[in-house]
Amino acid sequence: MQGMMMNRPLSIIDILRYASETHPRGEIVSVRTEGDVHRTNYRETMGRVGQLAHALKAMGIEKGDRVATLAWNGYRHFELYYAISGIGAVCHTINPRLSAEQLIYITHHAEDRVLFVDTTFVPLIEALADKLPPNMRYVLMTDREHMPDSKVFFHCYEELLEGCPAEYDWPTVPEDSAAGLCYTSGTTGHPKGVLYSQRSTVLHAFTIAVTQDGSLKEASRLLPVVPLFHVNAWGLPYAAPLTGACLIFPGPAMDGKSLYDLMEREKVFSAWGVPTIWLGLLGEIKERGRNPEGFGEVIIGGSAAPRSMIEAFEKSGVTVCHAWGMTEMSPVGTDGGLSSDMKALPFDDQIKLKMTQGRRVFGVDLKIVDDAGNRLPHDGVAVGELFVRGNAIASGYFNNEEASKAAVDPEGWFGTGDIASIDADGFLRLQDRAKDLIKSGGEWISSIDLENIVMAHPDVASCAVIAVPHPKWDERPLLCVVPAGERKPPKEEMDKMLLEHVAKWQLPDDVVYLDALPLTATGKVSKLTLRQQFADYKLPDAV
Amino acid sequence: MQGMMMNRPLSIIDILRYASETHPRGEIVSVRTEGDVHRTNYRETMGRVGQLAHALKAMGIEKGDRVATLAWNGYRHFELYYAISGIGAVCHTINPRLSAEQLIYITHHAEDRVLFVDTTFVPLIEALADKLPPNMRYVLMTDREHMPDSKVFFHCYEELLEGCPAEYDWPTVPEDSAAGLCYTSGTTGHPKGVLYSQRSTVLHAFTIAVTQDGSLKEASRLLPVVPLFHVNAWGLPYAAPLTGACLIFPGPAMDGKSLYDLMEREKVFSAWGVPTIWLGLLGEIKERGRNPEGFGEVIIGGSAAPRSMIEAFEKSGVTVCHAWGMTEMSPVGTDGGLSSDMKALPFDDQIKLKMTQGRRVFGVDLKIVDDAGNRLPHDGVAVGELFVRGNAIASGYFNNEEASKAAVDPEGWFGTGDIASIDADGFLRLQDRAKDLIKSGGEWISSIDLENIVMAHPDVASCAVIAVPHPKWDERPLLCVVPAGERKPPKEEMDKMLLEHVAKWQLPDDVVYLDALPLTATGKVSKLTLRQQFADYKLPDAV
Numbered sequence A, B: 001m002q003g004m005m006m007n008r009p010l011s012i013i014d015i016l017r018y019a020s021e022t023h024p025r026g027e028i029v030s031v032r033t034e035g036d037v038h039r040t041n042y043r044e045t046m047g048r049v050g051q052l053a054h055a056l057k058a059m060g061i062e063k064g065d066r067v068a069t070l071a072w073n074g075y076r077h078f079e080l081y082y083a084i085s086g087i088g089a090v091c092h093t094i095n096p097r098l099s100a101e102q103l104i105y106i107t108h109h110a111e112d113r114v115l116f117v118d119t120t121f122v123p124l125i126e127a128l129a130d131k132l133p134p135n136m137r138y139v140l141m142t143d144r145e146h147m148p149d150s151k152v153f154f155h156c157y158e159e160l161l162e163g164c165p166a167e168y169d170w171p172t173v174p175e176d177s178a179a180g181l182c183y184t185s186g187t188t189g190h191p192k193g194v195l196y197s198q199r200s201t202v203l204h205a206f207t208i209a210v211t212q213d214g215s216l217k218e219a220s221r222l223l224p225v226v227p228l229f230h231v232n233a234w235g236l237p238y239a240a241p242l243t244g245a246c247l248i249f250p251g252p253a254m255d256g257k258s259l260y261d262l263m264e265r266e267k268v269f270s271a272w273g274v275p276t277i278w279l280g281l282l283g284e285i286k287e288r289g290r291n292p293e294g295f296g297e298v299i300i301g302g303s304a305a306p307r308s309m310i311e312a313f314e315k316s317g318v319t320v321c322h323a324w325g326m327t328e329m330s331p332v333g334t335d336g337g338l339s340s341d342m343k344a345l346p347f348d349d350q351i352k353l354k355m356t357q358g359r360r361v362f363g364v365d366l367k368i369v370d371d372a373g374n375r376l377p378h379d380g381v382a383v384g385e386l387f388v389r390g391n392a393i394a395s396g397y398f399n400n401e402e403a404s405k406a407a408v409d410p411e412g413w414f415g416t417g418d419i420a421s422i423d424a425d426g427f428l429r430l431q432d433r434a435k436d437l438i439k440s441g442g443e444w445i446s447s448i449d450l451e452n453i454v455m456a457h458p459d460v461a462s463c464a465v466i467a468v469p470h471p472k473w474d475e476r477p478l479l480c481v482v483p484a485g486e487r488k489p490p491k492e493e494m495d496k497m498l499l500e501h502v503a504k505w506q507l508p509d510d511v512v513y514l515d516a517l518p519l520t521a522t523g524k525v526s527k528l529t530l531r532q533q534f535a536d537y538k539l540p541d542a543v
């Protein structure tokens, strides 16, 4: 029997419409590529989004068309999120750190019709324009004054808006319509497109709003360092207006000093980003001897937060929330917030919980399975591949039948490629990516575990453990270390630390010292690059 | 173009499943009809809900069947909410304060198959059983020890659960399936059934969770005085587990003293209920000279919160949130929470805002229209009938074609029967119910406005203004006053207060003094009864 309730399609533009009425003065602060700081609010933004929608229609954009962006975190990028999905088109955010080849591939694959570009990327577009889709039009996200001379024809963003009415008659679109498109980093093969819907986006916003109840609330000041150009800045552009929280956009300046200054000036309470970013900020905090004023919470995800980082923040009074997710999950899958009884545990026990990836958010189901696909118990011991299911999780990839087929198991669960255990309280502990696990003589070694321990060495700035082929054991771990200063910490010192937590056979066979670790387009350590670099490395006892 | 995200039906049982994993120790405290206080949590409750689901199946309950409840706020009632909707059946909550005739009517109309009853209502069932549906089965919500001798055969709730496994293989049901049924009070004609769906219920829970971000969060202690037997206790049974908030259920004891004691003992932070309840509590607070410990917030809805009540709470440090809703809206439509800039306004300005019914929640659209159905501006001046639209709003009434047709306008909006203005900031101000408005010589007089002012008189305990027929003016206002003590406040004193705010022609023509006001089944002043009582009343100048 059917209920007798109205069925109104869930719709992204409704979030901003609501914020503009109920949280009209909720602030959006942006560091601009023009060099200054720009301030606006949800009410003004709603008007500009209406103007932008008119401009998009005037450019001939229709429902389902892909409109791409190549931009930092800022108010114009935020406006594009809402105007594009609001008219029923698809907002395709492009990661500017992808390789030229990948950028060319995905703009063709997505069949983007217009590309909105921050001024930073004018040289990039000039270099690539010949190879991007021939009918592509370009809009530069600035005003007339800042328009450069260029061989590429750029429309001017502010000029497009000028004269357009702020009111727009937003269409009703079915809630399963495509609304956003984001390609994975493509660490293996071509990047794959994840096609978000109106429904998945609204439900994901709700989910993180109820999960992050400490910071996603009216007038709370949030800093998304996670980029709008990758997985929707973890959903903040939707969850913040839904709850009336303020958004502080850092623009291109994401080094420790710039972030510190911005946070101090804007009294940021909660900052969201990947571990590499927080290494920079922690360095700056150490130098200045105190936290930015008002700083109370940091959300860390994208790769494993090392223990030393969690401890550094917690000891300074900043609550750490370690979260896990994927492009394919909109992205949030688990959240490391502790319940109040856990907050009463001794410091060390809390840190142990925070080193896990946390517990599932509402609407996400988790299972771990063995190689044959059989479910494994959630006992904190069994380790298997993690599968997920939920309304904000991809059912396949855009225009990629092969990858789509491989993505989902016969029961309809998405395979994450992550290897994990889940304990009886629901805490997820990622061991590794399947492709990064080290298989030594039939046993697995978790690179994340080893890295976590080595990171605590005072002379280690960052590190990565990768598998290197070995004639007898198949693979053995190699430790790559970036020293913090002049001194190269000797292997023995790190082995000693490791032996407190792992078995002797899991110790790395060798250490190499590097100036920096290669990063992926999303700011994670690129183990693929390291593996290629050390593919022929001869381990001491393997000669 | 469709998105490529999974589509998992929104499902009520998922809320409890999530709470049992993520907020396992989230408390449910219940004052029992057995006389004691019972404590459990979301994890234990999930197990009992599984058992109850097995018991329902064993009784032959199938998807879509209606299972009714006649019970106070307590953990067993809460379990029924989840078990019934979890197996795909419909939880029909019955208001025990309805008249016998109405109870008989709706059990037949709903075709209830089983009725779950609190021990309080054994005599009621014994009196009515002959006239209730012949195949109805009865379950008494208690254990074997407390089972009474009765001429009606009652199953024993705890015995039904015993031996049933805690695990249940919850079915997947389409999200627009019926899940809950609640009849309106039926102040005119037969009560009408509102049929909630799985989808509407989950979305409504999300909505109030993000709206009430001060109290709907992990470990927060909530007191739903609003009954589980009417409009889902304003959605708290869903929003609380979704956010990890604790539920303190008062059982049958809703007088000021009992509530005070319970709140003090359980450190209730946020209490939800109708104005009549708070009159009782305020009396008790006055007597004891202080608030219950930990009391910080009161949500008032169901009828207009008088100024004197709002001031009394606010002055004592309890934040008032005045909300408006309807059975047909699941029920929350607007919420009176102030944004942080408004919280900085002078006390008096804040009170003025809190006397309005607040602003729309996410997912609810409001419009006011004139008699011809034309939209009126949201300027705080124009007054018209209020229409609403949203995912948690009824599209019609269960098995009632005539009422269904009349409910919705040609654009698909639901007509509330309330007369209101909306100001530029979105604040809704209810003037009256259409049927309670006083039409005097072609002009309207708002009974709510007059009552609000008179309530502030120290000698007035409560009051109501109703329309009485008048030969010249059609209708004129009659003021019904319940004195607070011995002294009957003379009309002149109240007129003087009124004249500070309203025009002379709006003054009541006469005053009558009553011992008590008649209440509806939901604890509101029954103006219908008053109107009938004074239908032949002769106003002084109308003789």
Ligand SMILES: Nc1ncnc2c1ncn2[C@@H]1O[C@H](COP(=O)(O)OP(=O)(O)OP(=O)(O)O)[C@@H](O)[C@H]1O
Residues within 6 Å of the ligand: A184, A185, A186, A187, A188, A191, A192, A231, A300, A301, A302, A303, A304, A305, A322, A323, A324, A325, A326, A327, A328, A357, A416, A417, A418, A430, A432, A433, A520, A522, A524
């Ligand atoms: N808190 C975390 N701890 C450990 N690993 C994490 C965490 N959060 C995310 N990850 C890793 O990041 C992955 C998701 O990252 P994302 O979707 O941004 O792109 P990617 O997987 O790095 O790129 P690609 O799929 O193209 O290789 C997860 O599958 C997981 O391996």
Ligand SMILES: Nc1ncnc2c1ncn2[C@@H]1O[C@H](COP(=O)(O)OP(=O)(O)OP(=O)(O)O)[C@@H](O)[C@H]1O
Residues within 6 Å of the ligand: B184, B185, B186, B187, B188, B191, B192, B231, B300, B301, B302, B303, B304, B305, B322, B323, B324, B325, B326, B327, B328, B357, B416, B417, B418, B430, B432, B433, B520, B522, B524
């Ligand atoms: N904050 C409020 N201020 C004034 N009136 C309110 C408020 N909240 C609710 N109401 C009134 O209560 C009505 C909804 O009440 P509810 O659905 O519980 O049953 P009812 O309308 O009293 O019963 P019936 O529809 O059978 O006559 C609203 O339409 C409105 O008139």
Ligand SMILES: [Mg+2]
Residues within 6 Å of the ligand: A184, A326, A327
């Ligand atoms: Mg990936």
Ligand SMILES: [Mg+2]
Residues within 6 Å of the ligand: B184, B326, B327
């Ligand atoms: Mg009504």
